[in-house]
Amino acid sequence: MQKYAGFQEIEHTADIALRVWAASIPELLQKAAKGMFTVCGVQVNKQSRHQRTFQITFSDYESLLVHFLSELLYYLERDNLAFERFRISINEAQVKVTAYGYPVLSIQKMIKAVTYHQLQVQTTERGYEAVIVFDV
């Protein structure tokens, strides 16, 4: 059976919008990250692997998504790193993330911010779904 998780870029006149779906919240975060680095058009150098660990305190899944992706954008800008794999553990309103990634060789597009625009993490029959709008 095909795994229920993925992302798809959807039309937005000026910015970038991604539909993301997954069976669980950690998977949803991972797919959102994959989608974001894909729309940024990053090429990485896989010769050296790096990791970053961070914690997020959240009030709802929408703010969790915004904080998680914003944190990754921060490391992209500051440390020139793009992440491919994640270890994510959720404990009530706290998430601990270890992100594994590589130095970026080239990047097509920089995202200015992850917005809350009409952001709703919806429960579906098979898990969770959200549309995230990025300011570019």
Next chain:
Amino acid sequence: MVSLSDFKKISDYEWEIPKTAHPDMKVPVHIFATRRLLEKVFDDESIQQAINSATLPGLVGNVLVMPDMHQGYGFPIGGVAATRYPEGVISPGGIGYDINCGVRLLASNISIEQAEPYLDALATALDHYCPSGVGKAGHIKLSEKELDQVCTEGSRWAYKNGYAQAQDLERTEENGRIEGADPSAVSKRARERGRDQIGTLGAGNHFLEVDLIEQVFDPSSASIMGLFEGNLALQIHCGSRGFGHQICSDYVDEFQGAVKRYGIKLPDRELVCAPLTSPEGQRYLKAMRCAANYAFANRQILTYYARRAFEEVLAGKVPNWELTQVYDIAHNMGKIEVHEINGEKIRVCVHRKGATRAFGPGNPELPREYQPIGQPVLVPGSMGTASWVLLGTTESMKRSFGSTCHGAGRMMSRSQAKKKIWGEELRNQLQSRGIHIRAGSLSGLAEEAPEAYKDVDDVVQTVVGAGIARKVARLTPLIVVKG
């Protein structure tokens, strides 16, 4: 869902969505558009976003939308909304992530005939001196103390450090320094992002462009600004870089809690706001002003390096190669201003998101030489097409909180543009028209293709028809530098 039949026609250039269109609307929405431009915006969510913006507490007058409108996040791009001060609210999403993104125009006495042989070298020098593109650091790394000074002094910091001429500051909105900035309201992360990005263009639709002044419509006003047909001018379009983006992100996030505390119900979480007098609102105002001053200093430093490029290429070859400032305007800002509404002068916080301040003649905030003519308004077109210099009018003060359009306005998504347009082909097309292009990314170039935007001439015709601006000059591009 709103349809064209819900609109009340005010004139050929102005349409109203009455307050009755949605039960939560506090004020009507007025859209400046021809019927043709209005029909086009039904393709995206901008009208719904304008209606959502009209639900903010404390609004006065009308929510206004300019003809270059398109879908944004929270507010539509091209939106203007004024809230009563001090009872109303301030919404960081109504100003945008790129706080004080704006345009600067410099004039020259260099004729196209004199410049022609050197344009390619000039494109290379501008590209070299003015860093553009994703994640590029500038020539300057600010110390923590210097960053504080940039936050509070804006272009005046640049002047004190030899990056500006006195006239540059006189001919900048707010003289390049907004009062009330307080660096203590800025997060550590924003500071970190701001320290090495000053003096950089960034990517996306930001650019540096050398233009030909192709046609002058008002020779008397144009000569006051130093604009003469057949001469070169320089435009710089950029904002507050990662510093401003981080400040907006921080406060949009913080205000998620503020709306709950103040019992404010909104149709979109990106519209979050806080009362202007609340501790949260006051802190955002202080931080936003830091970003605004940073953006003024950023465009000023880019001006300094653009002047160096002109000097390196043209000095000794072309007489009078200097660049003089025409004006520097913001098109993503929140400002406390006094406006007359229904005969009453009231203090308001004007949110302009993708809209330009366009004060009419006689306004005391204008430099002395511009008092008789009004405020210069700079409207860059899409890449490879014309840009416009306009002036604010008495009518813009009455009808649009002294505001007008800010550009051509997108109508095609970036992914659609990339599917339809091949970056390399576009570069060749522009080059075959004599435009010298320096672009960091070919796919980025395709995303900014002229076909992805409305016709800037239609947009300008609309604001002129509506009376909220008047024409001074039309510019066409010779050199485009972008990330």
